Amino acid sequence: MEIYWAVISHVTRIAVIGITGYFFSCFSRPFLVRRKHAWLVGASYFTAMLILYFIPDELESTLVYAAGSLAAFLSMYFIDHAKTEQKIFLAVMMYLLWWITHGIAIVPRGILFELIINASNITARPKLQVICYAVTEIIYMLSWFLVMAGLTHIIDRIYTCKNENMTKKELGLMLATPMSVLAGYYAFTFFDNAYEMDMNYYIQDMRPEYSWILALYQLISFLAMAVAVASYQGIKESAALSVQIENMKRHIGQVEALYGDIRGLKHDMGNHIMTIENLVLQQEQQEAIAYLGNLKKELDETNKEVRTGNPVTDVILTEYRREAEGKGIEFLCDFHYPGGTDINAFDVSVILNNALGNAVEAAGKCSHPYVAIQSYRRKNAYIIEVRNNYTGKLMTDEKTGLPESTKNGYEHGFGMHNIRKVAQKYFGDIDFEYKEDEAVLSIMLMVQPA
Structure with missing residues (x-):
């Protein structure tokens, strides 16, 4: 029966990588100029993760998924060289979206393992246990799909201005919250590994509530990132509005200047008429014509x-x-x-x-x-x-x-x-x-x- 367990496990892991790559393609698509090539983002992520998955020596998961996000970034940069800062931010977000999705989707999987797969009446029947394991992994993949779809959709809705040119200063501001979340991610990973090395057990097996605490932290982390993105968009909109207000002030000044010129022209009209009259009386026809020409030009400007x-x-x-x-x-x-x-x-x-x-x-x-x-x-x-x-x-x-x-x-x-x-x-x-x-x-x- 072990071969069936291994096959189901491999299929599940590869399917999860494929689902993640698909949503990374969808997530990056609106940010790219050449959007029809967005599939390359998911394909590069899937390829990199698949290669790393089948490497015999077990690698640290944080490095593996960081490599996958790096592959996604490089493919985005290959598709469109512009907006590098924004692409860096998107790659970091992809990395954290994977971690948050994993933490949330693993909860129902753990419950099913505890209540069904590891139940005494199921473990006594190996074939039934394999079937239950397969069903559990299908539910896990479905959970992964739904959670990843929800998280990417929320960020997509909040991040309204996808074609912006993010500056380095803005990138630093935008990465402040994700980096804090990333620090928490590495802290949890360190505690997991340390507990496993010291106790020879996974902490989730000894403390089932740990998975719930981790999932809650990840959910709060996602909300914090979503609020940060929304706040950033609000700041950009306020800055754009302030530019419009300055334009409005300039327009008002131009209105005042225009009407001031018109009032001045009307005030001087009597003097203009008197000057033309004197030129005509003095038989200065050429000067009168030239004067009228200049006056007409000035009137045309206002008209x-x-x-x-x-x-x-x-x-x-x-x-x-x-x-x-x-x-x-x-x-x-x-x-x-x-x-x-x-x-x-x-x-x-x-x-x-x-x-x-x-x-x-x-x-x-x-x-x-x-x-x-x-x-x-x-x-x-x-x-x-x-x-x-x-x-x-x-x-x-x-x-x-x-x-x-x-x-x-x-x-x-x-x-x-x-x-x-x-x-x-x-x-x-x-x-x-x-x-x-x-x-x-x-x-x-x-x-x-x-």
Whole structure:
């Protein structure tokens, strides 16, 4: 019967390695540019672990699984050389996710061994014991699958900005909690090994509650890591929001400067008329024409300002039109601010800054670039549409279907997230369509009278 025990044991261990490799592929996929090659992450992990599993000399488990995580990191780096710091963090998370999954999944397995496999009426019947062992290992593999699926899904949901460029300082901050968990992992491993060497028994066999304590610690450790990731995302969002607030302050300053120029021009208009009148009376026709030309040029500068019905959106659209025209991008604007509604100008500015920033960035790479923005009402729905052409491959988030920004810095990756956040504040949402070489972003806000 020993051969059956050995076969079941080997199949179980290899299956667990395969399940882990599969989820590591799924876990890393959203973070990679070349996502179709994410299977290499799981394959490299599986291959490395399989080789180490069949090495005759027994190796320390901590080193074995560290080697597996290293193989996963190297494959991620091979697929995409960028964002090395983020890949280091992901590899550490993979290492700890394996350990936490093992600690939780082993609990029901230990219970089944205690209550069924090692029961006296089962041990007396070797064939039945082997069958019970096989069923127990199937339950263990299923438990491993479910726990690993749950843990990776939670981190995937919390880690919202997967295309960010993590700095070394941010990596150090993000690794603080996992490293504390890692220290606990090595401490538990040391105690396990020391007890086994001194007593010639596994501590779990002598103290069954030990497995429960370890599983509880691992669960708390995972929650701590999840909170750390969520807090980090919150810090990044706050930093991005502070950048937007600074942009807003700059826009307000530009509004004040614009209206100051207009007031100054109106104030000087009487003097301009008097000067032209004197030049005409003195028969200085050429000077009068030149003076009128300069005055017309100054008036044209003020007339170039976009009029939307709100000074804040006026300045934002004017600024983006100037930026677009400076880059040779055709800028078409039919935007009207929804006056008399409960919509806040700051919220609209968040939408415009992020949407137009992405549109100008994408269109600037085309041979005949254009950006078009329009807004309209459909009953209580206020809709903003931004259209632009683009070239090359457009990266989109698989879950949301929304495009991913290529910007760097604190604003990186939060553009669409911030737009959706504003839209949902007004019980609306956003939609993104692209076909051939045109992208269309639609933002719907449900408005009420102010």
